Amino acid sequence: MKILTSTQIKECASQFIESEMTTSLDLMEKSALACFDWLKSRYSNEYTYYIFCGKGNNGGDGLALARLLNNENYNVEAFIIQSSSDFTEDTQINFDKFPKSVDFIEGDDFEVNEEKAIIIDALFGIGLNNKLKGEAEKIVSKLNEINAIKISIDIPSGLFTDSLPEENQTVFRADETLTFEFYKRSFLHPEAAQYAGKIHVLDIGLDKKFIENEQTDNYLIENDFFEKNYKRRSPFSNKGTFGKAIIIGGSYGRMGSITFSTLSALRVGTGLVFTGAPEYGSLVLQTVAPEAMFFSCGDKYIEDIQIPFKNYTIGIGPGLGTEVLTKMAFEKMLQNEKNPMVLDADALNIISESKDLLNLVPKNSIITPHPKEFERLFGKTNSTLEQCELARKKAKEHEIVIVIKGHNTAILLPDGLCYYNATGNAGMAKGGSGDVLTGIIAGLLAQGYDSKLAAILGVYIHGKAGDYASEKFSQEAMTAQSIIQCLSDVFLELNK
Secondary structure, eight states, rough: OOOOOHHHHHHHHHHHHTTTTHHHHHHHHHHHHHHHHHHHHOTTTTTTEEEEEEESHHHHHHHHHHHHHHHTTTTTEEEEESSSSSOOHHHHHHHOOOOOOOOOOOOOOOOOTTTEEEEEEESTTTOOOSSSOOOHHHHHHHHHHHSEEEEESSSSSTSSSOOOOOTOOOOOOSEEEESSSSSOOGGGGGHHHHHEEEEEEEEOOOOHHHHHHHHSSEEEEEEEHHHHHSOOOOOOGGGGGOOOOOOOOOTOOOHHHHHHHHHHHHTTOOOEEEEEEEEGHHHHHHHTTTTEEEEEOOOOSSSOOOOOSSSSEEEOTTOOOOOHHHHHHHHHHHHHHHHHOOEEEEHHHHHHHHGGGGGGSSSTEEEOHHHHHHHHHHHOOOSHHHHHHHHHHHHHTTEEEEESTTOOOOEEOOTEEEEEEEOGGGGOOSHHHHHHHHHHHHHHHHTTOOHHHHHHHHHHHHHHHHHHHHHHHHHTOOOOOHHTTTTHHHHHHHHH
């Protein structure tokens, strides 16, 4: 899915109105009807629907929705913010068409019966470009304190489409957001996502061809992208067909990380997996992952990396440690290797201490830092959006793929594109989850996917397996091993 700016979204709507020879009022009605159908499929008329509207077009959507609900015998109360501005033309029409009286409110001078209440926020839409203040801020502040189901139309009031809210900024805190046609980019960053709740993208029939031709540097990974780009296995293939992954890492007392990476590389279909680790961990690895072949890189720590074969893909870093000899072995490996690899964890920590090593990383390699690791590598930023833009710049500069792990993991490519991932859940915020991702991406890279697809598909698969694990074990009880176990569910679903 393309992620468009607020300006592009408005242009898309305008183009649709012009090309379809329809009116903005008709489009408003379609938007309201999409919201009505969604609400009707989930909530009964036992609730009272409190709809708070502004005087702009978002308020017009709210008033049209209020009318549709009222006509179906839902209990509806509509409120409009009292302000000096006039209604937009379409909102005025929907105000006149609403069959019941409407309360004009100033500040917090309104009441909501919390029992069986649904609050619908239609105060401000994507046209908002200033922080809420005055009466609007008072209304939203009071709404946030009320114990009721809260739903925003298109975007929570006070939130912006293309930028993030400041700390302590007043924003309507929705449980669910019914957004039209597109994810807004702000929804994909935690500073704003906390206000949007669960996102539901509603189709209102905008011109798909126009959207297809619209240019953007930001995308959301969807299931059809996964299905389109994942290679099915030929019945005539053999283990050599699916590549050779070498997973390097581990140190005294830290063999779990490299074990997770090894297992996940095996579980994504890699033909052959080799693990380079200290001799200390050989028994653990050979017991837990007997399908992988072990080769020693030292006694208790990585001391020397001698790879005894050709045509392979490296994933390095989990549990690696930062011993002096390990750093030297890692630098020597970077000097000798020219093919794209996957670097994570201590591999990145070593580079952050000697940033010139970044220049030795082969072009089109994939690095997978969490936000703090990214900060150590490239410097501090004021928000996750700024961090994402810095990553975009660094991916271009170093010709590498940067995967910033976290809520809606962002994948920045050397060509300047950004792909956000919406699979995954908070249960994955545990030790070992990132090591699983390293193995998945390394396994896909070994199978012949280019760096872009290995990173994008790897992150999507990782999150999808995490979602299956959450369903089976709960977010609290799931572990990194649960994610590995549920990789099979991802592929079983794919191959149905």
